[in-house]
Amino acid sequence: MRLANILGGLAAVLLFPNVVLAAEPLPQRWVSSGGALSEWVVLLGGESKLVGVDTTSRHPASLTKLPSVGYQRQLAAEGILALRPDLLLGSEEMGPPPVLAQLAAAGVRIERLTARAELDSLQANLQRLGQLLGDEVAGQRAFVDYQARLQSQQQWVEQAQRSQDAPGVLLLLGHAGGSPLVGGIDTAADWLISRAGGRNLASHNGYKALSSEALLALDPQVVVVADRALEGDAARQALLQQNPALAGTRAAREGRLLALDPTLLVGGLGPRVPDGLAMLAAGFYPASQPLTAEAKREP
Secondary structure: HHHHHHHHHHHHHHHOOHHHHHHOOOOOOOOOOOOOHHHHHHHOOOOOHHHEOOOOOOOOHHHHHEEEEEOOOOOOOOHHOOOOOOOOEEEEOOOOOOHHHHHHHHHOEEEOOOOOHHHHHHHHHHHHHHHHOOOOOHHHHHHHHHHHHHHHHHHHHHHOOOOOOEEEEEEEEOOOOOEEEEOEEOOOHHHHHHOOEEEEEOEEEEEEEEOOHHHHHHOOOEEEEEEOOOHHHHHHHHHHHHOOOHHHOOOOOOOOOEEHHHHOOOOOOOOOOHHHHHHHHHHHHHOOOOHHHHHHOOO
């Protein structure tokens, strides 16, 4: 009889895996580390489960009212354990590893999703978040909508490129006018530039500081400024003050310095990335009619 029960249970797992998994208790107290992942949790209906977030989780504004557990790469176990979470959500950017090991030893479930700027990675992330929230359909629906928006934007870029050349672009990630890091190959910065229809002039891998001479030699037509402390004109002015050589580039002479929210570069592809792409594309191709919010959702 016992053997029959075991075989029956095995058959249920094989034939109805989703039903069996659904019976497992879902985590109810979440700490989320990584802006994009936190935004997806909210969009998928899980905001009420969040009991703490990291400092990159600033959207929507309601997340800033939650207890902060610090920067995603410099988490501290004590602050997280004080929130009594069932789950710590983050990406491979999350750390340091000894802290994660300490949390796991204390019984906190660690879920690390990918931060790679790829649609396949996003689809896998949304599928997993849907499972953890008990609503896989919501995750699937969110990905389909996201993909449709990107396809619409790609069509807009292709149309714009029929009459305008793709501009040479640099994306500078800085902090209050300090020496910026230039986004190179295999970064979220590179993905955003390419998707918005630009040519990334940085040929190095990852994020790297470049000298003023190197920045001037690249002579970008557009510079995207992602400042962690300043916004808009303040970020642009701080960048030029700290890097006066940039004033000699075509981007500065023609006033093509675009400010980008740096949280769009953290934790993978987040829900607001299509809006950021639309803003960048409008700056890359100023002669074309901007892709409006209404146009994004046209069938």
